[in-house]
Amino acid sequence: MIGAATAGVPTLRPVADLLVVLPALNEEDSVGRVVDEVRRARPDADVLVIDDGSTDATAARARDAGARVMVLPFNLGVGGAMRAAYRYAHDRGYRYVVQVDADGQHDPADLRRLQERMSDTDVVVGARFAGIGEYEARGPRRWAMRLLAAVLSRLTSVPLTDPTSGFRMVNQRALSLFAVEFPEEYLGDTVEALVLAHRAGLRIGQVPVAMRERTTGQATQNVFRSSAYLLRVVAAIGLAVARRAPEIVSAPERHEVK
Amino acid sequence: MARLTIVTIVIAVVAFAFVFELLRRRRLREKYAVLWVVVAGLTVILSIFPSLLVRSAALIGVATPSNLLFLVSLLILFAVSLQLSGEVGELEEQSRRLAEQVGALQLRLEDLEAQATDTGGSDETRDTPG
Numbered sequence: 273m274i275g276a277a278t279a280g281v282p283t284l285r286p287v288a289d290l291l292v293v294l295p296a297l298n299e300e301d302s303v304g305r306v307v308d309e310v311r312r313a314r315p316d317a318d319v320l321v322i323d324d325g326s327t328d329a330t331a332a333r334a335r336d337a338g339a340r341v342m343v344l345p346f347n348l349g350v351g352g353a354m355r356a357a358y359r360y361a362h363d364r365g366y367r368y369v370v371q372v373d374a375d376g377q378h379d380p381a382d383l384r385r386l387q388e389r390m391s392d393t394d395v396v397v398g399a400r401f402a403g404i405g406e407y408e409a410r411g412p413r414r415w416a417m418r419l420l421a422a423v424l425s426r427l428t429s430v431p432l433t434d435p436t437s438g439f440r441m442v443n444q445r446a447l448s449l450f451a452v453e454f455p456e457e458y459l460g461d462t463v464e465a466l467v468l469a470h471r472a473g474l475r476i477g478q479v480p481v482a483m484r485e486r487t488t489g490q491a492t493q494n495v496f497r498s499s500a501y502l503l504r505v506v507a508a509i510g511l512a513v514a515r516r517a518p519e520i521v522s523a524p525e526r527h528e529v530k
Numbered sequence: 531m532a533r534l535t536i537v538t539i540v541i542a543v544v545a546f547a548f549v550f551e552l553l554r555r556r557r558l559r560e561k562y563a564v565l566w567v568v569v570a571g572l573t574v575i576l577s578i579f580p581s582l583l584v585r586s587a588a589l590i591g592v593a594t595p596s597n598l599l600f601l602v603s604l605l606i607l608f609a610v611s612l613q614l615s616g617e618v619g620e621l622e623e624q625s626r627r628l629a630e631q632v633g634a635l636q637l638r639l640e641d642l643e644a645q646a647t648d649t650g651g652s653d654e655t656r657d658t659p660g
Binding site: 322340342343344345346348352355356359360363456 | 626629630632633634636637640
């Protein structure tokens with residue numbers, strides 16, 4: 273069985289250059305519309321929704337809208353969902369992967385601008401504070417974000433104003449790191465991933481994007497929660513720095529000149 | 531004194547027998563069992579020869595021998611729970627990896643099923659790595 277596998281296995285259909293990944297947990301109200309928007313903004317890209325253990329009709333809505341859906345058997349969190357997505361994209365040979373929130377806070381129209389930066393960077397973050405749009409945070413949460421931005425800019429020596437943004441695009445080099453090693457703890461998928469990328473020698477960049485009103489759900493602005501957030505931010509950075517630096521095991525090169 | 535000795539010996543022997551029974555029924559993995567067998571064995575020895583405890587307490591400089599006992603028990607429990615936390619983390623990581631693979635396999639299965647159904651489909655040939 274195993275020996276004859278390579279000859280008998282049918283080849284899978286070819287993939288696009290860009291994979292748009294939407295990690296979604298119980299987003300049935302918005303996921304269909306977001307998928308639709310993404311597909312209209314980038315008809316050339318593949319759209320993959322990671323259904324992270326939803327108990328509602330998220331997967332069905334996403335399929336109806338024309339996305340492929342990876343259904344995880346239980347909730348892994350954004351980090352776990354993204355690691356699964358990166359792994360998949362890596363195995364299938366996508367050149368670029370971009371993460372977009374399924375709640376509609378990211379504007380698919382910005383995808384082109386993110387991709388333009390990929391010429392000289394490996395990881396591009398769509399930053400919400402960098403001048404476009406209105407995104408306000410107050411109190412401890414604001415301090416936490418300021419602190420985080422300052423520390424991360426220092427650590428990576430790249431000016432980053434919004435390191436917790438989930439709107440980010442990676443290329444194949446970053447993919448080969450994230451497919452194997454992607455932190456799935458709290459803040460791991462955003463903050464620690466950036467530290468990891470930097471320490472692995474990846475080039476990090478930032479593109480200002482507008483953040484739209486969430487169509488569903490609410491950002492937490494409770495003072496106690498924000499303070500807890502601040503503490504976890506500090507812990508996350510500390511751990512990310514203390515851990516050993518990762519290595520990019522194999523960077524698969526597609527020898528094509530575009 | 532003699533009565534207390536008998537009680538502690540009985541307790542220690544019962545604990546020892548319990549660990550052994552769990553092992554015999556394969557309810558306990560060997561790697562954890564060794565530790566508990568050693569602990570139970572030490573308890574038996576100490577309850578038979580309480581003077582050992584008194585002397586080692588004096589040696590280390592602990593005024594009340596029972597405090598040495600408590601200290602050692604605490605340290606052992608601390609080490610065990612730390613070890614178990616580590617193992618739980620490892621198990622969680624493994625189940626996460628499995629969940630990710632289940633998701634990937636399901637996608638792949640969908641792909642293959644789709645290809646199997648449109649039999650006369652166009653000749654799409656592009657090898658996928660991995």
